[in-house]
Amino acid sequence: MTLLTVWAPHARRVELEYGSARRPMHRQEGGEWRLEVPQLAHGEDYAFHLDGAGPFPDPRSRWQPQGVHGPSRWVDHGRFEWNDRDWQPPPLAAAVIAEIHVGTFTDEGSFDGVIDRLDHLVDLGITHVELMPVQEFPGERGWGYDGVNLFAPHHAYGGPDGLKRLVDACHARGLAVLLDAVYNHLGPEGNHLGRFGPYFTDAYRTPWGDAVNFDRAHSDAVRRFFLDNALMWLRDYRFDGLRIDAVHAIVDTSAIHFLEELAAEVRRLEAETGRHRVLIAESDLNDPRLIRPVEAGGYGLDAQWNDDFHHALHALLTGERDGYYADFGTIGHLERVLTRGYAYDGVRSVYRGRRHGRPATGLPGRRFVGCLQNHDQVGNRAAGERSSHLLSAGLLKVGAALVLTAPFVPLLFQGEEWGAKTPFLYFTDHPDPDLGEAVRKGRREEFAAFGWDPERIPDPQDRATFERSRLDWTELDRAEHAALLAWHRKLIALRRSHPAFADDRLDTxxxxxxxxxxxxxxxxxxxxxxxxxxxxxxxxxxxxxxxxxxxxxxxxxxxxxxxxxxxxxxxxxxxxx
CATH class of the missing domain: 2.60.40.1180 (Golgi alpha-mannosidase II)
Incomplete structure (x- = not known):
C-alpha cells in the first residue's frame, strides 16, 4: 500500500484523483489529509481536488511530465542505479565553479546534453558545476526562477532520471554539483500553493508579491516544506550543495532563522550519509552573520556570492556607473574587497543613500564566491551583453587573472572561459498569453526608463530570444577564443598548483x-x-x-x-x- 498525504489546513474536503476515480481523503490533526491506496507504481499519475476545485498537482510532486498544469507522477527514487558510492566532493576552499543554464549550455538543452560537454569542464579545471534552477517552471524554456513545482526536475530538461544521470556523470568525472534553489518566492503561473494552505503572508512584501510565510501562523509546516525540499535534492539527487537565491528576500523574524535551521539539518544529513554538503547564499546585505559559524552567532552557511567583488571589478574594467555601479569604479574599491571581504562594510553607500554592510573581520576568502560574470549580471542587461562584448581581449585576460588569483572561490559563467559572443538574454515561455504579454511589457518599460528604445528590447516570449542565448561551441575553433580558453586553463592550473593561492587569509x-x-x-x-x-x-x-x-x-x-x-x-x- 502507498500512503498519500497533503497539507491543506483550510480545506473542507480533499479528494485524490487516481486512475479513473476520485476518492475522499481523511483529515488529520494539524491540517494534513491522508489516504492509503494500493501500491503506486513508478510513473503512475495522480492529483488532488480541493473543495470541488481542481485537479491540482501535489505541492510535493516529484515529476510533472505535462508541465505545471498537468497531474503529478509518482517517482520511486530507489529504481535508479547510482555509480558514485565512494564519491566525496572537493572542498569548497579548492573549488573553481562553473555556473551553467541547462537549456542553453548545449543545442540539446537537456541534462543529457550537459553530460556530453562535461569533459570540456574537466579539461578546463572546473571542480564544481552549479546548475541554474531546474525545478519545474511554466513552459519549455526559461531561467527557472519562476519555478512552482519545487520538488520536480523540469520535464523539458529530462525529468528525474535525466537529472540523476547528470549528477552521476559529474561525480564519475570528479565534478561536484550544486543546485540553485529559490526559496524567497514562486512563479505566478501554475502556483497553487496558496490554495492548499497559508504558504504566503501579506505581512511582508517582496519584489514578487506576498512573502513566503516563514514566521507567521502555520509557518511550521511551511518551513518543513522548504527544509524537506532542500534535503530531497541533497539526498535523493545527491547534489553536493545548494546556492540559495536572494536570501535577503527571505523574511523571517523567528529566533532561529530558516537559514540557520536549514544549515543545521544539512549538517545532520552529512553525518547520516558521510558526504560533505555546502550551502552558498546570494545576498546583497553584506552581513557576515550569514557565513559565520553558529557558535559565533552566525547562521552557519558555508559561503556567499560576493556582489561587491563583482561590482568593483566590473565597474573598474568597463567604466560603467549606472545603478548600483555608482558605488564603485575605483581601484580603491577593489582593494577594500580584496583585503576586507566587502567594499561596503558599514560605510556610506551613495546608491543606497545610507550606510551599508558590516565588517567581515576574521573571515577567510573561502567564505566568498567571486566572479566577473554570472547569469544576473549578464542576463539582466537589456541586450544580455557579456564581458566579451564590453571589454577588449587584454582586459578580459586581466579580469580573468584577478578572479582566478583572488582569495575568494572563483566562479565562471558558461562560455566565459573562451569569451563567448552569444548573449545571455532574459527569456520565458509562459503558456498564459496575458502573463506573457505582461512580462513582455514590463521588460520594455523597465529598460525604456534607462533610455532604451522599447522596440529594441528582445521579446522574452519569442523563441528566437532563447535561441540567441545558446552557447556556440564552434567558437572554440577560432583563434581569439582558443587563446582566451588557453589563458583560463593556465590560470586555473596555476591556482591549483601554486601553494600561495591556497592561502585565503585576507589580512595577508x-x-x-x-x-x-x-x-x-x-x-x-x-x-x-x-x-x-x-x-x-x-x-x-x-x-x-x-x-x-x-x-x-x-x-x-x-x-x-x-x-x-x-x-x-x-x-x-x-x-x-
Whole structure:
C-alpha cells in the first residue's frame, strides 16, 4: 500500500484523483489529509481536488511530465542505479565553479546534453558545476526562477532520471554539483500553493508579491516544506550543495532563522550519509552573520556570492556607473574587497543613500564566491551583453587573472572561459498569453526608463530570444577564443598548483595602486599579480616587487627591471619569489 498525504489546513474536503476515480481523503490533526491506496507504481499519475476545485498537482510532486498544469507522477527514487558510492566532493576552499543554464549550455538543452560537454569542464579545471534552477517552471524554456513545482526536475530538461544521470556523470568525472534553489518566492503561473494552505503572508512584501510565510501562523509546516525540499535534492539527487537565491528576500523574524535551521539539518544529513554538503547564499546585505559559524552567532552557511567583488571589478574594467555601479569604479574599491571581504562594510553607500554592510573581520576568502560574470549580471542587461562584448581581449585576460588569483572561490559563467559572443538574454515561455504579454511589457518599460528604445528590447516570449542565448561551441575553433580558453586553463592550473593561492587569509593581502595611471599590484605571500588597466604601456614601481623574479604567467610578456615591471597596455603579469 502507498500512503498519500497533503497539507491543506483550510480545506473542507480533499479528494485524490487516481486512475479513473476520485476518492475522499481523511483529515488529520494539524491540517494534513491522508489516504492509503494500493501500491503506486513508478510513473503512475495522480492529483488532488480541493473543495470541488481542481485537479491540482501535489505541492510535493516529484515529476510533472505535462508541465505545471498537468497531474503529478509518482517517482520511486530507489529504481535508479547510482555509480558514485565512494564519491566525496572537493572542498569548497579548492573549488573553481562553473555556473551553467541547462537549456542553453548545449543545442540539446537537456541534462543529457550537459553530460556530453562535461569533459570540456574537466579539461578546463572546473571542480564544481552549479546548475541554474531546474525545478519545474511554466513552459519549455526559461531561467527557472519562476519555478512552482519545487520538488520536480523540469520535464523539458529530462525529468528525474535525466537529472540523476547528470549528477552521476559529474561525480564519475570528479565534478561536484550544486543546485540553485529559490526559496524567497514562486512563479505566478501554475502556483497553487496558496490554495492548499497559508504558504504566503501579506505581512511582508517582496519584489514578487506576498512573502513566503516563514514566521507567521502555520509557518511550521511551511518551513518543513522548504527544509524537506532542500534535503530531497541533497539526498535523493545527491547534489553536493545548494546556492540559495536572494536570501535577503527571505523574511523571517523567528529566533532561529530558516537559514540557520536549514544549515543545521544539512549538517545532520552529512553525518547520516558521510558526504560533505555546502550551502552558498546570494545576498546583497553584506552581513557576515550569514557565513559565520553558529557558535559565533552566525547562521552557519558555508559561503556567499560576493556582489561587491563583482561590482568593483566590473565597474573598474568597463567604466560603467549606472545603478548600483555608482558605488564603485575605483581601484580603491577593489582593494577594500580584496583585503576586507566587502567594499561596503558599514560605510556610506551613495546608491543606497545610507550606510551599508558590516565588517567581515576574521573571515577567510573561502567564505566568498567571486566572479566577473554570472547569469544576473549578464542576463539582466537589456541586450544580455557579456564581458566579451564590453571589454577588449587584454582586459578580459586581466579580469580573468584577478578572479582566478583572488582569495575568494572563483566562479565562471558558461562560455566565459573562451569569451563567448552569444548573449545571455532574459527569456520565458509562459503558456498564459496575458502573463506573457505582461512580462513582455514590463521588460520594455523597465529598460525604456534607462533610455532604451522599447522596440529594441528582445521579446522574452519569442523563441528566437532563447535561441540567441545558446552557447556556440564552434567558437572554440577560432583563434581569439582558443587563446582566451588557453589563458583560463593556465590560470586555473596555476591556482591549483601554486601553494600561495591556497592561502585565503585576507589580512595577508596588500594592494599597491595608482588611480590616475590605472595600475595595481596585488601582493600575496610569495606571489604578486601586477595589472596595467591603461591604454598605454606602464612601468610599475612597488618596493614589494623586489625578489619576485619568476614569471608564472603574463599577457603578453612583461619585462622585469629591478624594483619595477614594464607592462604593455591592458595586460597582467603574475610573478613569484
Amino acid at each position: 593581502i596588500r594592494v599597491c595602486f595608482d588611480e590616475q595611471q590605472r595600475w595595481l599590484i596585488v601582493l600575496r605571500p610569495a606571489v604578486i599579480v601586477a595589472c596595467n588597466l591603461a591604454g598605454g604601456d606602464r612601468r610599475l614601481h612597488c618596493a614589494q616587487l623586489a625578489g619576485h623574479r619568476i614569471l608564472l604567467a603574463s599577457s603578453p610578456d612583461a619585462a622585469l627591471d629591478g624594483e619595477a615591471i614594464a607592462l604593455p597596455a591592458e595586460s597582467v603579469a603574475i610573478l613569484a619569489r
